[in-house]
Amino acid sequence: xKKTILAALLCGLAGASLAQQAKVDPAAVEAAVKGMWAxxxxxxxxxxxxxxxxxxxxxxxNAPSAAEFEKIVAREKATVVFPADGNVMGDWKxxxxxxxxxxxxxxxxxxxxxxxxxxxxxxxxxxxxxSYGTLGPxxxxxxxxxxxxxxxxxxxxxxxxxxxxxxxxxxxxRFGHWKFLSEEQIKDAVAFLFHPDSxxxx
Amino acid sequence: MKRTxxxxxxxxxxxxxxxxxxxxxxxxxxxxxxxKEIERYRAMINDPMAxxxxxxxxxxxxxxxxxxxxxxxxxxxxDLGEGAGKLEGAYAKLxxxxxxxxxxxxLEQRLLWCMKTVQDLDTADVxxxxxxxxxxxxxxxxxxxxxxxxxSGMKYQPQLDHPKEKEMLAVGEAxxxxxxxxxxxxxxxxxxxxxxxxxxxxxxxxxxPGKDARETMGSWPTYRVSxxxxxxxQHRLWDCYRQxxxxxxxxxxxxxxxLTVYMVKMGEGGEITVPSIKR
Numbered sequence: 001x002k003k004t005i006l007a008a009l010l011c012g013l014a015g016a017s018l019a020q021q022a023k024v025d026p027a028a029v030e031a032a033v034k035g036m037w038a039x040x041x042x043x044x045x046x047x048x049x050x051x052x053x054x055x056x057x058x059x060x061x062n063a064p065s066a067a068e069f070e071k072i073v074a075r076e077k078a079t080v081v082f083p084a085d086g087n088v089m090g091d092w093k094x095x096x097x098x099x100x101x102x103x104x105x106x107x108x109x110x111x112x113x114x115x116x117x118x119x120x121x122x123x124x125x126x127x128x129x130x131s132y133g134t135l136g137p138x139x140x141x142x143x144x145x146x147x148x149x150x151x152x153x154x155x156x157x158x159x160x161x162x163x164x165x166x167x168x169x170x171x172x173x174r175f176g177h178w179k180f181l182s183e184e185q186i187k188d189a190v191a192f193l194f195h196p197d198s199x200x201x202x
Numbered sequence: 203m204k205r206t207x208x209x210x211x212x213x214x215x216x217x218x219x220x221x222x223x224x225x226x227x228x229x230x231x232x233x234x235x236x237x238k239e240i241e242r243y244r245a246m247i248n249d250p251m252a253x254x255x256x257x258x259x260x261x262x263x264x265x266x267x268x269x270x271x272x273x274x275x276x277x278x279x280x281d282l283g284e285g286a287g288k289l290e291g292a293y294a295k296l297x298x299x300x301x302x303x304x305x306x307x308x309l310e311q312r313l314l315w316c317m318k319t320v321q322d323l324d325t326a327d328v329x330x331x332x333x334x335x336x337x338x339x340x341x342x343x344x345x346x347x348x349x350x351x352x353x354s355g356m357k358y359q360p361q362l363d364h365p366k367e368k369e370m371l372a373v374g375e376a377x378x379x380x381x382x383x384x385x386x387x388x389x390x391x392x393x394x395x396x397x398x399x400x401x402x403x404x405x406x407x408x409x410x411p412g413k414d415a416r417e418t419m420g421s422w423p424t425y426r427v428s429x430x431x432x433x434x435x436q437h438r439l440w441d442c443y444r445q446x447x448x449x450x451x452x453x454x455x456x457x458x459x460x461l462t463v464y465m466v467k468m469g470e471g472g473e474i475t476v477p478s479i480k481r
Binding site for chain 1: 372375379383384387399452460
């Protein structure tokens with residue numbers, strides 16, 4: 001019960017401001033999508049036909065019911081693949097690059113374009129970087145605030161890999177789930193958050 | 203030549219972003235310098251005579267009256283919703299339902315329709331140049347600049363009486379919240395709340411009617427300094443989908459029109475002052 005209440009509260013937090021929802025014919029939306037992306041190749045399948053989780057998040061405007069919330073969390077949590085050796089900490093210096101770069105995956109990019117996590121687009125991280133967005137919470141001093149705990153680092157790895165395994169309909173991309181970032185890049189990002197020498201913790 | 207040049211509202215953000223992108227970020231002294239620089243830049247581009255967007259307006263005016271296509275006629279009998287050839291206020295009521303085509307069209311869709319039906323023009327080349335570059339002009343950009351400018355000083359009046367207009371609004375709203383792709387993004391990811399920013403760029407809230415939507419819609423089309431081009435909302439949405447890691451949307455597709463209907467509804471009453479000038 002307590003869990004359900006918590007889930008409902010979290011839903012509320014995740015939910016976008018609710019404008020008045022007009023009745024819509026799903027077939028009309030699908031026709032518009034098909035027409036708009038008529039020439040998109042198979043590599044764009046996840047845009048043209050979003051998965052079940054995205055469908056629920058879209059329809060509920062990121063405020064799923066408590067039951068849906070738990071279903072999504074369970075399903076998405078199960079997708080997380082931890083490094084085989086259990087070590088989630090990579091190179092924080094490389095992690096800084098992952099956090100800074102916002103390239104890759106755009107229709108004007110090539111498959112070779114470096115894929116960045118673009119963390120700074122939405123989060124504050126190192127104090128020295130003043131060009132940060134505010135769509136996500138500030139992560140300044142993240143590892144230090146958690147006493148550089150390795151257990152917490154694992155939680156962060158899972159969160160970057162698939163944020164919806166923690167918070168259903170989180171606005172954050174499922175970086176590991178979609179293989180947008182490699183395991184190594186996610187480890188580097190975790191190190192950027194958790195290494196005592198990282199500017200995030202200075 | 204009659205054209206409308208308005209005042210410049212809500213300019214600060216774009217200018218601040220230019221200044222900050224140029225490395226004039228914090229530190230108190232730096233902040234003062236940045237503000238002075240922003241003031242200087244604002245004053246400089248506050249002069250409509252200095253806005254290169256009006257070159258596109260002029261080219262659009264010439265294109266509007268130029269005889270083209272198999273029928274060798276101009277577009278001057280094209281009905282943009284207010285009657286054949288009537289340009290004043292037409293943009294303020296677009297997108298809207300057109301009986302002859304039996305569909306809701308935005309300005310670009312309507313122009314392409316007129317090129318085909320009025321002029322019998324092969325639009326392949328026009329579509330190839332749908333977005334201009336410094337080395338390649340775009341007829342569609344030029345025409346949109348010219349026609350939108352004829353609504354400068356007016357307010358957006360969303361047309362929602364016809365059932366197909368109502369349906370397009372509902373589809374546009376659904377598309378606004380539709381998540382997907384390799385980043386799970388929807389339009390609402392960035393434009394669903396007030397007062398948010400990506401890096402240092404302020405993000406207009408399009409989840410509800412209000413100042414953000416009114417000012418944003420009222421300032422497109424715009425001359426983008428960083429691209430040396432006049433850009434339309436059609437291009438802005440194409441660029442949004444690029445940044446969202448979705449596929450490139452087809453030019454003049456109904457999905458883009460539906461989103462535009464939704465955005466115009468959120469921006470209802472917004473005063474049109476175009477072409478504006480932005481970063």
